[in-house]
Amino acid sequence: SNMIKVAVVGGEGIGPEVTDQSHRILKWFSARRGIPVALREAQYGLIPYLATGKVLPDDTVEAMEEADAILWGATGGPETTEVPPAARKAGSLLSLRSKYDLYANLRPIVANPALADSAPLKAAVLKDVDFIIIRELTSGIYFGEPRGIETLPDGQRRGFNTQQYTTSQIRRVARTAFELARTRKGRVCSVDKANVLETSVLWREEVTALHEAEFSDVELTHLYVDNAAMQIVRAPSQFDVMVTCNIFGDILSDCAAMASGSLGMLPSVSLGPPDRLGRRKALYEPVHGSAPDIAGKGIANPLGSILSVAMMLRITLNRPDDAMLLEKAVDTALAAGARTADIAEPGAKRLSTQEMGDAVLNAL
């Protein structure tokens, strides 16, 4: 069929609350802008665990399996203590990334001008920040073997993990970066620690080789990861597309998230390999986690999830104009003063999660 299949999985913590709002927005686009999507809701976490013994029950697996795109909320939080670690692991985010080979994690870091003078974090909000971090998501030290904790002959213990990358693992994520740069400002910054690590030496060589062979029209620079962390804080507007390995991407994207002013507003997508038609399985998710401290209160910021829908419109649904329409609606709502608690100046009116969803819908 021509229907594009989307699984909607709110998950745990504030995940369901924020996903309710992005789900409404997605339905608006489907109905009003004639986008042929088949939405299927599915559960994840403690509730299905109590009913079926699995955090990721068969129905959810099926929904995710057949989906072109997954709209994901969040996982983790206090519920985790009620689910035994083994059951938790069987359906973890890490195992899903691996299962669907979602090797390219894209995190746009955009500082919204409407927030520059008002966010609690205004000191850190800089205008003109607009870059994307591409984090390799299915290899590196997260998955490398051997790994473990052993007891040494002298009774001490030793923990060990393996950081590793192969030619193809490096090249495919670098390709995603170069291709994306061509649709933006044409610049890729590759981040490694090639002055210390062999994995980084290989990373740099392979990125450079791919660049020379196929992407010499794109500007390529290299930074050491310590310097990259510093530059992200010091002058984030210098970047266009940054590409790095799994663990460095984990750290740098959270560091950059703060530089943008509010974690609650940041979307992300994790992409699998392209099929013959160039379509890639995609998991869209706000960067913020399950935020157990505010879960269930209806005050979480849904914009990270809503802007993830904008990414879905652009990438999976191939509707760049609709993506821009949604991004503009978010800008309009913010410019008109719509603020959830996390981005509200002291004393200002704070919208609920639902009201922020309304504000965006009204601006559409």
Added chain:
Amino acid sequence: SNMIKVAVVGGEGIGPEVTDQSHRILKWFSARRGIPVALREAQYGLIPYLATGKVLPDDTVEAMEEADAILWGATGGPETTEVPPAARKAGSLLSLRSKYDLYANLRPIVANPALADSAPLKAAVLKDVDFIIIRELTSGIYFGEPRGIETLPDGQRRGFNTQQYTTSQIRRVARTAFELARTRKGRVCSVDKANVLETSVLWREEVTALHEAEFSDVELTHLYVDNAAMQIVRAPSQFDVMVTCNIFGDILSDCAAMASGSLGMLPSVSLGPPDRLGRRKALYEPVHGSAPDIAGKGIANPLGSILSVAMMLRITLNRPDDAMLLEKAVDTALAAGARTADIAEPGAKRLSTQEMGDAVLNAL
């Protein structure tokens, strides 16, 4: 003898320029405050390489070997291309850290109030920031074996490194952190990635065990490294002492350096194991590197090196009052408007490296 031996090694890039100023300051303390130090100057880098074939000539090795403390400038920069990698490696900072077992790298992150309203980075300068990052410096993925790049049967290449920690490697650096916290606000935050890495699981267990056994008077918290990067940017004043592994410390300390407002002002020390009297071999060095773009111009900020002397006064020379005297002199100079180019507001007078040294000496 009762003389404390200090090797002064300016090194490369701006290293010699800034070390000239901290050296003057150290001599002032020696002469005026009666501190029994024997200062021995030694060279490092391209100049000795051209004369002897070694970046670290025998004379310098001897000076560093016999020293209680080393006042180090910087290494690296364009000179590096004139020294073959093998010769460079033989005397590298990594090999020195390993040779002298300098396992605890302390980096104070202090935002100077005088800069809060004037630094080019004022957006990022926050008052009340005063913490120390302790980075494990001689183990982890920097030194772990096996490591290398291999060619696979299918012609692809694979790069690999080993992250590893043993009980004793973790406990000794954690001990440094707990002991330091007792002299400060009594709080240690240990940073790891225990939700993914076995090395981090062991790290957390060993830190916790040492805490329970000997330091339960100190408050201990744990953060995942991605969250720590975020918190350092978002709210750095929450921290007192942070302790983490080699690679995480490398990234977080540079991230934090920026949060403090100016890299040029930050000191550091790397400490070896205590001897029977509790004395530890120490290498003091500004956090900034060789800064080849401004080397030789006489405009570098010497305060990172000068404040490293303050750390030397406190730690190796056991003169806390003199350390405070020097830190106050730096504050006084800054409060009176002394600024090198890196911390000057646009249009303001910029002092040379030498003039900044004068300003601090005058304030003493």
